[in-house]
Amino acid sequence: MIELVNLTKEYKNVKAVKNLSMFIERGEIVGLLGPNGAGKSTAISMLSSLVEPTSGDVRFENSSIIKNPSKFRKIVGIVPQEIALYEDLTAEENLHFFGRIYHLRGAKLKQKVEEVLEQIGLSDRRKDVVKKFSGGMKRRLNIGVAMLHDPEMIIMDEPTVGIDPQSRNYILETVKRLNEERNMTVLYTSHYMEEVEFLCDRIYIMDKGDLIASGTKEEIKKILSSENTIAIKADRFNKEFLDALQNHPSVNRITIGEREVLIIVPRAVNMFSEVIKIAEEYGIELVSVDNKAPTLEDVFLHLTGRALRD
Numbered sequence: 253m254i255e256l257v258n259l260t261k262e263y264k265n266v267k268a269v270k271n272l273s274m275f276i277e278r279g280e281i282v283g284l285l286g287p288n289g290a291g292k293s294t295a296i297s298m299l300s301s302l303v304e305p306t307s308g309d310v311r312f313e314n315s316s317i318i319k320n321p322s323k324f325r326k327i328v329g330i331v332p333q334e335i336a337l338y339e340d341l342t343a344e345e346n347l348h349f350f351g352r353i354y355h356l357r358g359a360k361l362k363q364k365v366e367e368v369l370e371q372i373g374l375s376d377r378r379k380d381v382v383k384k385f386s387g388g389m390k391r392r393l394n395i396g397v398a399m400l401h402d403p404e405m406i407i408m409d410e411p412t413v414g415i416d417p418q419s420r421n422y423i424l425e426t427v428k429r430l431n432e433e434r435n436m437t438v439l440y441t442s443h444y445m446e447e448v449e450f451l452c453d454r455i456y457i458m459d460k461g462d463l464i465a466s467g468t469k470e471e472i473k474k475i476l477s478s479e480n481t482i483a484i485k486a487d488r489f490n491k492e493f494l495d496a497l498q499n500h501p502s503v504n505r506i507t508i509g510e511r512e513v514l515i516i517v518p519r520a521v522n523m524f525s526e527v528i529k530i531a532e533e534y535g536i537e538l539v540s541v542d543n544k545a546p547t548l549e550d551v552f553l554h555l556t557g558r559a560l561r562d
């Protein structure tokens with residue numbers, strides 16, 4: 253549906269986005285993940301023709317949306333990172349105002365506002381002014397604005413930053429529902445790994461303007477395929493057991509908790525029987541020994557040496 257081709261944005265002192273190439277198929281939820289300053293918002297601004305790229309192109313149905321943005325604009329809803337609402341207007345009035353910008357009028361406008369209020373779960377708060385809303389409710393209304401013109405695709409820039417867990421779940425569920433029920437295509441930007449894990453079919457990970465990984469969750473996690481993490485659980489450990497693990501030639505790293513020890517070993521090594529043997533030797537009663545699946549957070553740490561969170 254959409255293809256970004258070597259998209260680049262340079263500001264005076266920074267290369268905000270460097271040679272970004274990605275594609276989005278119709279009906280997919282694609283995640284764009286990266287820490288502060290990665291270039292996510294800049295990429296989205298170029299997609300929504302708010303920022304002109306230094307070089308590169310964005311293709312939509314075989315034409316350039318940089319040169320000719322109007323066709324794409326009609327079918328896309330953008331949820332900006334910064335909330336753009338009128339604080340002194342009610343939820344309903346805000347939706348009416350933005351609906352008119354999208355050239356909706358009369359009965360059609362009224363019907364769309366109803367529908368959107370329902371979708372974002374604010375029907376019962378429609379008459380309240382926005383300045384009385386919680387952060388999460390403002391976020392939901394911000395999303396509602398982007399849905400007024402029945403977009404085929406929605407682009408969301410960190411829609412869950414700084415809000416309560418309940419609103420956050422509501423937003424995540426809404427995105428899933430829009431995708432499942434209406435085949436809505438979604439580009440979802442976040443620096444929360446678990447949101448992207450929950451929502452997205454495919455993921456792009458950016459850091460400092462560069463694309464550092466892309467693919468399905470499974471493909472991205474294969475980056476870590478040379479190592480296995482094994483979780484060892486017991487009611488208690490003793491020093492001899494921990495020393496034996498720590499000094500074991502196949503153990504690359506060890507993290508010791510009160511009732512759980514994680515060891516990282518080369519994938520090719522079968523450590524299960526080894527762990528059981530050592531436990532028997534030092535009188536440890538194991539509760540479980542399991543392979544621990546790597547998370548996207550582990551991948552980011554592996555690629556950059558930093559955690560994704562601030």
Ligand SMILES: Nc1ncnc2c1ncn2[C@@H]1O[C@H](COP(=O)(O)OP(=O)(O)OP(=O)(O)O)[C@@H](O)[C@H]1O
Nearest residue numbers: 263266268286287288289290291292293294295443
């Ligand atoms: N208008 C601008 N002028 C100069 N530099 C800019 C401008 N907009 C963004 N930048 C720089 O480009 C880089 C990428 O910024 P961007 O906002 O795209 O990151 P982001 O991934 O959205 O981060 P965050 O998670 O904090 O929103 C940063 O170093 C930022 O300072």
Ligand SMILES: [Mg+2]
Nearest residue numbers: 292293294333
């Ligand atoms: Mg941003």
